[in-house]
Amino acid sequence: MYRLIKTEGKARRGEFTTPHGTIQTPAFQNVATCGAIKGGLDASDLKAVGAQVMLCNTYHLHVRPGDELIRDLGGLHKFTNWDGPILTDSGGFQVFSLAKLRKIKEEGVSFNSHVDGRHIFMGPEESMRIQSNLGSTIAMAFDECVENPAPYEYAKESCERTTRWLIRCKEELERLNALHDTINKQQMLFGINQGCTYDELRVKHMEEIAKLDLDGYAIGGLAVGEPKEEMYRIISAVEPYAPQDKIRYLMGVGTPGNIIEAVSRGVDLFDCVMPSRNARHGQLFTWDGIININNAKYERDENPIDTQCDCPTCRSHSRAYIRHLLKADEILGLRLCVIHNLYFYNNLMSEIRRALDEDRFSEFRDKYVDLLDTRI
Amino acid sequence: MYRLIKTEGKARRGEFTTPHGTIQTPAFQNVATCGAIKGGLDASDLKAVGAQVMLCNTYHLHVRPGDELIRDLGGLHKFTNWDGPILTDSGGFQVFSLAKLRKIKEEGVSFNSHVDGRHIFMGPEESMRIQSNLGSTIAMAFDECVENPAPYEYAKESCERTTRWLIRCKEELERLNALHDTINKQQMLFGINQGCTYDELRVKHMEEIAKLDLDGYAIGGLAVGEPKEEMYRIISAVEPYAPQDKIRYLMGVGTPGNIIEAVSRGVDLFDCVMPSRNARHGQLFTWDGIININNAKYERDENPIDTQCDCPTCRSHSRAYIRHLLKADEILGLRLCVIHNLYFYNNLMSEIRRALDEDRFSEFRDKYVDLLDTRI
Numbered sequence: 001m002y003r004l005i006k007t008e009g010k011a012r013r014g015e016f017t018t019p020h021g022t023i024q025t026p027a028f029q030n031v032a033t034c035g036a037i038k039g040g041l042d043a044s045d046l047k048a049v050g051a052q053v054m055l056c057n058t059y060h061l062h063v064r065p066g067d068e069l070i071r072d073l074g075g076l077h078k079f080t081n082w083d084g085p086i087l088t089d090s091g092g093f094q095v096f097s098l099a100k101l102r103k104i105k106e107e108g109v110s111f112n113s114h115v116d117g118r119h120i121f122m123g124p125e126e127s128m129r130i131q132s133n134l135g136s137t138i139a140m141a142f143d144e145c146v147e148n149p150a151p152y153e154y155a156k157e158s159c160e161r162t163t164r165w166l167i168r169c170k171e172e173l174e175r176l177n178a179l180h181d182t183i184n185k186q187q188m189l190f191g192i193n194q195g196c197t198y199d200e201l202r203v204k205h206m207e208e209i210a211k212l213d214l215d216g217y218a219i220g221g222l223a224v225g226e227p228k229e230e231m232y233r234i235i236s237a238v239e240p241y242a243p244q245d246k247i248r249y250l251m252g253v254g255t256p257g258n259i260i261e262a263v264s265r266g267v268d269l270f271d272c273v274m275p276s277r278n279a280r281h282g283q284l285f286t287w288d289g290i291i292n293i294n295n296a297k298y299e300r301d302e303n304p305i306d307t308q309c310d311c312p313t314c315r316s317h318s319r320a321y322i323r324h325l326l327k328a329d330e331i332l333g334l335r336l337c338v339i340h341n342l343y344f345y346n347n348l349m350s351e352i353r354r355a356l357d358e359d360r361f362s363e364f365r366d367k368y369v370d371l372l373d374t375r376i
Numbered sequence: 377m378y379r380l381i382k383t384e385g386k387a388r389r390g391e392f393t394t395p396h397g398t399i400q401t402p403a404f405q406n407v408a409t410c411g412a413i414k415g416g417l418d419a420s421d422l423k424a425v426g427a428q429v430m431l432c433n434t435y436h437l438h439v440r441p442g443d444e445l446i447r448d449l450g451g452l453h454k455f456t457n458w459d460g461p462i463l464t465d466s467g468g469f470q471v472f473s474l475a476k477l478r479k480i481k482e483e484g485v486s487f488n489s490h491v492d493g494r495h496i497f498m499g500p501e502e503s504m505r506i507q508s509n510l511g512s513t514i515a516m517a518f519d520e521c522v523e524n525p526a527p528y529e530y531a532k533e534s535c536e537r538t539t540r541w542l543i544r545c546k547e548e549l550e551r552l553n554a555l556h557d558t559i560n561k562q563q564m565l566f567g568i569n570q571g572c573t574y575d576e577l578r579v580k581h582m583e584e585i586a587k588l589d590l591d592g593y594a595i596g597g598l599a600v601g602e603p604k605e606e607m608y609r610i611i612s613a614v615e616p617y618a619p620q621d622k623i624r625y626l627m628g629v630g631t632p633g634n635i636i637e638a639v640s641r642g643v644d645l646f647d648c649v650m651p652s653r654n655a656r657h658g659q660l661f662t663w664d665g666i667i668n669i670n671n672a673k674y675e676r677d678e679n680p681i682d683t684q685c686d687c688p689t690c691r692s693h694s695r696a697y698i699r700h701l702l703k704a705d706e707i708l709g710l711r712l713c714v715i716h717n718l719y720f721y722n723n724l725m726s727e728i729r730r731a732l733d734e735d736r737f738s739e740f741r742d743k744y745v746d747l748l749d750t751r752i
Contacts, residue, residue, distance in 0.1 A: 034700070034701075034704040036707075040415075042693070060704075064703060065675070065696075065700040069675065073678060073694070080697065081692045316418065318449070318455070321455055328410040331707055332412040
């Protein structure tokens, strides 16, 4: 259940109560694709970086180790040892981006696994059953992700199908939650707004799904290559039609600046692989901008990555040591960088919340929105 | 300084006091080749696995990031954030096993770096200067590692050169320790016994180096492919000639069974890459023997790796989860396995010490010497 605590402009300070704890919003969801954060972080490390929510990928876990195995072992919480909220995506995005030879019909999508090539069919009911087996806190509706730019007619048709799929998802999840051996009988469902870059489709779709009284509403199909101004425009266009009393989640976004802009447009929840992916390339977020730790100038630098940072990496290790580890291909280098970047993201959200609590989010935004995305 | 607390047969319970803390012996040294444990463990993780000593490789650190850089940043302790004892090897073993186009002369060895091919010369003085720059607790003497089997004449000649090199090491380290800007002015020196598989050469060499009153004595050039019975025979042959009041270190050994056998022959100190290397292949040490976590039978196993183990991995994660992580190529899988294996090794030493304290090492040996090396 979402509770709006206060607003500043469109920006919202709230909290979202789930069967696995309350999430203070705005919040960042930490991506653990296969049930583990890339870079070697486990559940205790997630606590150490200030994470509130873990996000796992339904498609990956369905393919390996299998959702039925995870159900038999007591669900994702027990499997991963993370006791906080877990959101699982629907598998839709991976089906449309990773899988081979896919074929879309009204029932769902046929495709071949990216791991072993075996044939898989996934529709709304299958996605709900898999997510119910995983026992996540929040299930995402199964939707079609259309690549931008898309022809208007196809976007419209896909959008309508996504609505019909959402209704089927809701019915199936209600059925599953009522079964006696379901792991999480209070599994929540978020719908996903689609409509490509057409404001009119986006608004119409949001109006329709808003009627379904879901636990939350996501905006999907953005941050897939379109200019960021277009993303901001679409958020602003659909926001008035998203229920005020429900949490709003912008999927797959983004840079610190993107997140600040989206918060200022009324978004509460985010997820992104950027903190861990960029860490792999030595791109580290700091309160002064983005540094590349591989640069020669850090070779003898005894400072932490960010002198203002209190993360486990910055409390213990120098830029020189971390740079050496990356150069020597030591896994520890990657791990220390991922810890730092994820701490930065979770801390960024905490600072956004504090700014909202203290009625100075507008100043915070002006100070950091460009700065944090700047490579220094 | 080594203090012998008690003995049981040849086995010795003791402690070794260094400028960076006292090591309870018998002890295992945890290998951090480039200043980091393979598998993503940092200094705080080393504490968590019960490590007493970290071992770093002089050759690797000389090549990258460079020992002068580490000196300028305050030495290895500051660089890695590990405040306990650090032993550095001499670089000799790597020069003879990794480097290309090497040429041995009385002065030392010429070779090309395995990283960038650049020409490097390393002799006793160079090795001491590098280790002094690193500021380790214990420096190892620069020796020649001869491959087994070797002709007697060559083994003898090499042995004599190694003695001459050791004298030069001692003189150079005394000079370096007296310099005003040396990081660790109390750097200790261990000599290394060589002589291939010739008992007579081994004994003669140990007698000679024992006269030099070094801080410790290592047995080198073993565990390089010879049958383990040969290794045990050589340890037994040279042990009476190693000073009783000095610590004894068996280099690069070994399996849990090897360690127990060597302790029973009077060895105090060990190092081995086996715990981290085997972890990579899912080979995990337990008090019931060695398991391969990749086996299908662990697919749905909710038990920890070892039900008798109290390591961070076993306290939090199931065999099923760890197996899944390895199958999915998640770095976390490797990390959790390395944590377990290193904890096992350090805990093994702790159990050996406890058995010695309680005068039941002989029973301990009988119970575990074969069991722990058995694949189950």
